[in-house]
Amino acid sequence: MSTQPQQPTQPQQPDPVPEGAVTEPEQEQGLPAPGAAEARGAGGEGLGPDAAGGPDVGETDVRADVRADERAAEQAAALAELDDRWRRALADLENLRKRHARELERERAAERARTAMALLPVVDNLELALSHAEADPGSIVEGVKAIHDQAVTALARLGYERQGETGVPFDPARHEVVGVVEDPEAEPGTVVQVLRPGYGEPGRQLRPVAVAVAKRE
The missing domain is CATH 3.90.20.20 (GrpE nucleotide exchange factor, coiled-coil domain)
Structure with missing residues (x-):
């Protein structure tokens, strides 16, 4: 009895896709299907935020x-x-x-x-x-x-020495003019007469010297 050689089995080819039809993308190998993580969280499967060991709010x-x-x-x-x-x-x-x-x-x-x-x-x-x-x-x-x-x-x-010199230049810090006289022998602005002596130095006087000074021409 003679046997005929078996023909190699050819893989079945998918049916051709009609032109214009929309095809779904193939699922990538090793990646969960969309919505799987949400499904596990909703169903209680998997770890929630409280299961990670975080501190209690209270x-x-x-x-x-x-x-x-x-x-x-x-x-x-x-x-x-x-x-x-x-x-x-x-x-x-x-x-x-x-x-x-x-x-x-x-x-x-x-x-x-x-x-x-x-x-x-x-x-x-x-x-x-x-x-x-x-x-x-x-x-x-x-x-x-x-x-x-x-x-x-x-x-x-x-500390208050008497002040009453004449013939000295007029000093507003020491003298107080109470009169002006004409004296041709004296320099203008010079004390020619002491009408009332003063006591103390400038800055700590009891009172200034009241004087008359020579008139300036």
């Missing part, structure tokens, strides 16, 4: 509240410390002001006492001159001169 809120309370407590403590420092500084300043006022008053009283002590000998000599005026009227002039010199010396010791 626990996070509690920790935030604790940190806020700690910050508030620290701020309150810092504010209390600043308030205490401010009150201490005010108290120290008030004590300093009172102490300075007391010291200033003591210095003023001491200065008044020194001035009065410097003038006491002048008063004593005046009383002595007056007591001898009736017995020897001529001696009163000499006594008054001596008392005058003593008073001028007392003022100089207090």
Whole structure:
């Protein structure tokens, strides 16, 4: 019995696609079909966001509240410390002001006492001159001169020397012009007459020198 050789099986060819028909793209190998991930998430299959080990929302809120309370407590403590420092500084300043006022008053009283002590000998000599005026009227002039010199010396010791020079240029810091005279022998603007002496240097005068100056031609 003779056998006929079998013909190789040819792969079946797909039917030709009619011209103009729309074909669906072939699914790529190894990629899930569209909508598969959403289907697994909707059906409970797969891991959700809470299954990744993230912190619980309630626990996070509690920790935030604790940190806020700690910050508030620290701020309150810092504010209390600043308030205490401010009150201490005010108290120290008030004590300093009172102490300075007391010291200033003591210095003023001491200065008044020194001035009065410097003038006491002048008063004593005046009383002595007056007591001898009736017995020897001529001696009163000499006594008054001596008392005058003593008073001028007392003022100089207090820092206020007598100023009354003539023939010096006019100085607005030391002199006060109360008159102008014609003097052909004097330079214009020169002090030719002292009408009232002054006491003290410029910047710490009891009073300036009242003078008459030569007229400028």
